[in-house]
Amino acid sequence: MNLVWFRNDLRLDDNPALYKACQQSDSVKAVFIATPAQWSSHHDAPVKLALMHAALQNLAGNLAQLGITFDLLEAETFDDCPQLLEVFCNHHGITRVWFNREYPLNEIKRDQQVIHLLQKSGIETFSQTSDLIVPEPLSNQQGEYYKVFTPWYKAWMKQVSSSPVRVLSSPKAVGPALKVKPIPIFGDQSAYRRDLWPADEEKAQQMLMDFIQKRSDHYDEHRDIPSINGTSTASPYLATGILSVRRCLFEIQQHCDLKGADWRENAWARELGWREFYRNLIIGFPKLSRGEPFKAETQAIVWEYDQSQINAWKNGLTGYPIIDAAMRQLQRTGWMHNRLRMLSASFFNKLMLHDWHIGETYFMENLIDGDFASNNGGWQWSASTGCDASPWFRIFNPTRQSEKFDPEGTFIRKMVPELSSLDNRHIHDPTPDQRERLAYPLPVLDYKSARERVLDRFKTCLKPG
Template sequence: MTPRLIWFRSDLRVHDNTALSRAAAEGPVVAVFLRSTPQWRRHGHGANKLDFWHRGLLALRETLQGLNIPLLHRDIDDFAAAPAALLDIARETGATRLHFNREYPWNEARRDVEVTRTFDEAGLTAIGHHDAIAYAPGELLTGGGDYYKVFTPFAKAWHRQLSGERLTLHDAPRPQHESPVPPDPAPEPPTLAGTPAAPEAWPAGEEAAADRLERFLRFRGHHYVEQRDFPGVAGTSSLSPYLALGMLSYRQCMQAVLAENGGHLAEGDAGLTAWVSELVWREFYQHVVVGFPDVCRHHAFQPHTEALPWRGDAAGLAAWQEGRTGYPLVDAAMRQLRHTGWMHNRLRMVTAMFLAKHLLIDWRRGEAFFLEHLVDGEFAANNGGWQWAASTGTDAVPYFRIFNPTTQSQRFDPDGRFIRHWLPELAELPTGSLHEPSARQRQATGYPAPVVEHRAARARALEAFKGLTP
């Protein structure tokens, strides 16, 4: 029997993998991975994400070996080379069918269309499956037949139309009697621009993801509402890197919540339902990139905000990137990002709004910096979050809402635990001074003065936004 190809991308798991399950149901399977490092770099991904991707591939390869499924891998320069590379592998292995799970951003979707067309012209079949989210983009629409622009009605429709079928887990394939073709040797690590920040903090693979999910739901999930906004507490799931690269599926997450929450997703335990809402937010942004593809081309979701008079403040941008703005919570968050490849969600909002509102620097500069450093860097979620904070996107925070970083610090790091950890130069200050050190304390510790005064920055941002015409 001729083998089927399963093309892995950002779905590095064998359990609950739609494309793999469908391919294995048809006959023997050969796995394929195309590493597009130059393309991924052009898309803005940095060493942390690319290293995690590589380690995830190695973990997948080991699991596939236990199933006697060979993994073939190729390095290509860009997505345009994918159709020919896959067609060559199909001819080498005698495969007539290719299965893959769809990706939704503009460039990835165009790549998949070209792969399907190339296979069709060669008399072969390429089949894309919707796997990463519950509803394929276009399935959930407003009463007027449009894509949702606001999260709350989207979430209501998501829950209202949800069926058990959408949450059914796909079986992992059984071990094959023999390998259809010899596997390739393990791939060499990619050449990275920089050194990964903290790979030990992010063990790769679906076993690590499943373990982290279980521990979150058992020990922290029920307290998620009370703890998720406090960066000094381990209150979040820390599952975003595993979801971004598909080492864990949304169905596995939802099924785990159902088991822990009496069969409910939208009611019951407040912590668990709040976490489900965050997963639905992630899906919402995947729909946005399809329904409003201009966001994939560096455009604001709200076109009138393109007229904002962004400042070309190189010194301010560097201070923000390096964690020396003079606002302790902002600086601690940016140092967390640079040292771990991850940032607490509350702090992503605080730091993003500081750049876009306090410094009036184009949100796209911050979006790119985050994507370069985040181990969980995912275009749709990152773009959606940045545009929310900058008041240019869907569900955008009203332009006049501008977080006071000192107040945010006092509220969400009241004992200064997070600040002390990431700003050791301030560790000996009294807690009351940690959030806003005096000039004397700054001089004594070498901590910089604020790059901008909050009231003046707020007034400047309000003036900039008031001049826009929707």
Template structure:
């Protein structure tokens, strides 16, 4: 009997563990482990758990059509899983466990503990590569991990070009269909915007196809405009594994071959590269999984502790319209446009000077597409504490960003309706009397003063490091 252990890979297409289990011979069953204590420790959002619950029910239905049952195994945390999975396997005469590896430190420790325990129970564990386009270690010419994205990306592209068949098909039915499964419930889940992101694998593949056919050409020119549908909106499907990154690459290559363009030059592929780079970093530098900055010296950066400023940022009441629009989009939908993720993160770390870990946790607690490696990498980039991060002296001016990326104020009017009556000039920084009349707050900080403060903090940090060295 074969057991497939599903995690952040809730799909049938290009699922190596499922495919090879079905090819191995013998009956196949499937399990998903419910670990609410671990989810809470990892700041998994109720919206993401709601999305995952819907995805699991869709997965259970489709597995049943192939004669495979999906069961929930309930535990508290990862530490309890080895014995509980061992008991689960022994009760069902499981002889082979199949799963795709994970990248973050806690998940690696979980997998190692499970494998060691099950092997002691004479259960064979088949570990498939992590959910990456190119899962093998990738080092520079000195044999060390890359620390800058661009040279890593060049090397990664060269390796990717050498891949041949790198996806596996959806397995064929090996047994008679099973009855329609009962609805699965996950603790801690809540309603999410199912109207925006139906949690179905078929929807993920359809959106990928639609984006490559209809949205790819305009991606470079529209991706930074939050009022336009210029991004792929595939991040929730990638984060919970309803969509394989390898399938994304394959469809990019097929689209390029059909239309006569070079797939290596695709701008969206580069974004998939960033997603993979952050996973590569987390595997190469485990401290990134442990709440530590990549740049060790930034541990000594003097952050501000200001609950009023933090709350104003969280609630979208900073007095900077585009920043507030981004935070309100997150609260309303569980998702935020990527340009606004950079802007709101820069505002918190660089202008409010609040520790990036506060923002990292808040995003994970609210994002439908919360993805630990990408979220951590993005926040450390914004805070200038990470690998290949934004230079410490680069500080987004929120008003200039607003004028550049929402010039007519369309996005602000939609998310900050109290400003909807303003023209395209005033809406980016309303005069004080206008703010008071409309019930919109004054800016929580003076931009120029806040900018100089953070520059001085980094100067002091750099001077201290120079004296020590």
């Protein structure tokens, strides 16, 4: 009997562990282990857990159609997983366990412990690659892991181009269809917007194809404008594995081929590259999973700490309309547009000079697409502590950025409705009178002096010797 252990790969499509387990035997079971205490220590957002729960319900139904029973097991932490699996395997006469690899440090340690214990009990384990397009992290001619995106991306593209991306179809049924058991609820479902983020694999695939066929040709032009639905919004599905990243690359390649375009020039494929680059970093540099900055010298930066400013940022009440619109989008939908993640992170760790770890945690606690590698990468990029990060003297001016990327204030009007009556000029920076009349706060900081303070702080703290 084969067992498939689902983790961040909640799908039938292009799922190597599932596919191979079904190819090898017609007697297959599936499990997922809920680990509430571990999730809480990783700061996984309730909305992300609710999406996972809904995806598991859909997955259990799809597996039942293939003749595969699904069980939801519960442990507190990853440490409890090996024994739980061993007991389950012994009870059900399972001799082989299949799973797809995960890359953050705690997940790697958990898997090592599972493999060790199961092998001691005579149970074979098979780990597969499903969350990376190129299975191993890339290294340069000196045998070192890359630290800069562009050379890494060139090497990655060379590898990807040398053999076509292969995606696996859903496996064939191993037996007659079964009745589906309801899955016990975990996590708090209240903030989850099912209308925005349906959890069915079929719907996620439709959303992907809709983006690729109808919107991807305008991606480069629309991707920075938060009021336009110009990006794929595939991130929640990639973070939970409802969608396969290889499927995403495969489909954009097919689309480019059909149009006679070169996929290697495609801006969306490049973003999938950023995702993979950050995964390569967490594999190559385990200190990232321990909360350390990539650049050790940035540990010398002295951060400010002002709880009232932090609260204003979290609640979308900084008095900077574009930042408040961004933070309210996160609260309302569980998702934030990439340009706004860059602006709100820069506002937090540059202009407010707060430790990026606090912002990183808050994002994880609220994002439906919370993904350790991409979130850590994004925050360290923004704080200039990461490898290939934004230079420390690059500080976004929120008002100028707002004028550039939301010129008519369309996005601000939607998310900060109290400002919707303002004209296109004042919507980015209302006058004190307008703020008072509309009950909108005064700015929590003065951009010019905040900019000088952060430049001075980085210069002083990063001084050699």
